[in-house]
Amino acid sequence: MKAMMSHAPGGPETLKMTEVETPEPGPGQVRIAVKAAGVNFPDTLIIRDLYQFKPPRPFAPGGEVAGVVEASGENVSNVAIGDRVIAGGVNGGFATHFIADAARTNKIPDAMPFDEAAAFMLTYGTSHYALKDRAKLQSGESLFILGAAGGVGAAAIELGKAFGAKVVAGVSSEEKAQFCKDLGADETLIYPRELDRDAQKALSGEIKKLCGGEGANVVYDAVGGDYAEPAVRALSWEGRFLVVGFPAGIPKIPLNLTLLKSCQIVGVFWGAFTMREPAKNAEYISELFNFYETGKIKPRVTASFPLEEAAAALDLLRDRKATGKVVLNVA
Template identity: 65%
Template sequence: MKAMLSAAPGGPETLELTELPDPEPAKGQLLIRVHAAGVNFPDTLIIRDLYQMKPPRPFAPGGEVAGEVLAVGEGVTGFTPGDRVLALTGHGGFVTHLTLPANMAIPISDAMPYEEAACFIFTYGTSYHALKDRAQIKPGESLLVLGAAGGVGAAAIELGKAAGARVIAAVSTEEKAAFCKELGADETLVYPRELDKAAQKALSTEIKSLSKAEGVDVVYDAVGGAYAEPALRAMAWKGRYLVVGFPAGIPSIPLNLTLLKGTQIVGVFWGASVFREPKGHAENMADLMALYAQGKIRPRIHARYNLEDAPAALEMMQDRMVMGKIVVTMS
């Protein structure tokens, strides 16, 4: 088997393509021939030891995969060789073969291409958990998505629309704004890459004007940094502010704003919820598969890379040049 490994902390350029013995499934495990692996922002952090999880080295990045079951370990029921599956791995996905506990695998239909399956669980799982479980978004409410052209942001647009919300997509370029319109966003705004106090005030004013009310009900913040405060200032009474990620830095929030607006700041740690609340995760995945079958959600793949070019995929991700998803293919 081939694997793109992180042997020492560093950027994508430190990854090494390596030949390893093919694994064998242990008791309760599946052996998967990986066809595709999704690329996500945490992959750029985990190789630098900047993510919540720090797996022992050497390890392969890649937190979600799709592929074919080659063999089943002792005691496994419900799967047979040839089954098509996707799985959330956390890391280890940039490989041609892997073993994983059978209860981590989710069957997929023949109608779902491997590339789309590999780009499905992380972004839609995160955004559905955020909007359904943490924000409890309701039809008719307004939703502001910061970083709306990225993987989780694009998923939040689609899921927000599926929930009956009015979606405002905030992005850094006109090209990304056009992409969000294609996804179904009702309104778009382009924010500057650098924000001083005057620019923060202007951004808050623009968000309020687009909300067509006293402010937005739900903020989905996958950006952080200086963009957090103006978004919080533009919230409606009893709004819910979803903390999803910090590619622009961890913000400092004036907590008096939460008192004045009766808002909630709500953390979204989907990876932990998967393990802490497996029943809820299973229900959410069933909902998402139904939405996919209905054509209401579909991963938009921005670029495809072969396994040997996986470092370039991570470079594109860390430079925030992606609209939708990137996938690494193993063929």
């Protein structure tokens, strides 16, 4: 098989197309002929050894794939050869073939294209877990999203509306704001590329105003950096601040804010959740497919690249130029 492999730590330009032996599935595993692979921000970190997990090299990045089951190991009953499926893991997706645990492999609806399927699980799974499980978002509450035009942020807009919340989308440009409005955001806020203390104070006030004056009941932070503190300051009483990612840097939050607002700072680690609570995760996946089939959510694939151009796809995410979801189409 062919794979875009990381042979040494570095940026997207270090990936090399490599011919390797096609693996055989073991007990409880299936081999998927990959048709499309999702591209996500963690992929830009794992190749630089900056992610929570460090696979032994050489390895292919890529944590989610869509394709067709072409081989099965022993003790597999939930999927069969020929099934159209999605699956994921820490890495291995930027390849023509992928070995997946059958228990974490899901059939996809007949009408779901492979590119949408590859753009589905990580973003919607993360945002669904964040909003439903960690924030317990309620109908009528206000939700402010930092990085709303990215993959997980766009998913959070749709899911926030599906849960009945007022959604305010925070983005860095007019183009991204329009993208979020098209997804259903009730309000948009364009924040500056850089923040000094005055700009942070202004940002906090604008978030409060757009969320109804009292502040946001829930903040979904997929950006971090200097944007996190003003977003925490914009929380309402007993608000919930979701820590999803920090492409702008790991923030330092004054903890006195949590006391003054009686608010919560809540971590969101969907990957660990799927392994620790597989039964609950299966329930959530079922709800996501129901949302898809009833038209409440639909992955927005805004850029597609062939497998050999994986570096260009990763550059879009690293440089924070992507809206929606980026995928690799695998011949």
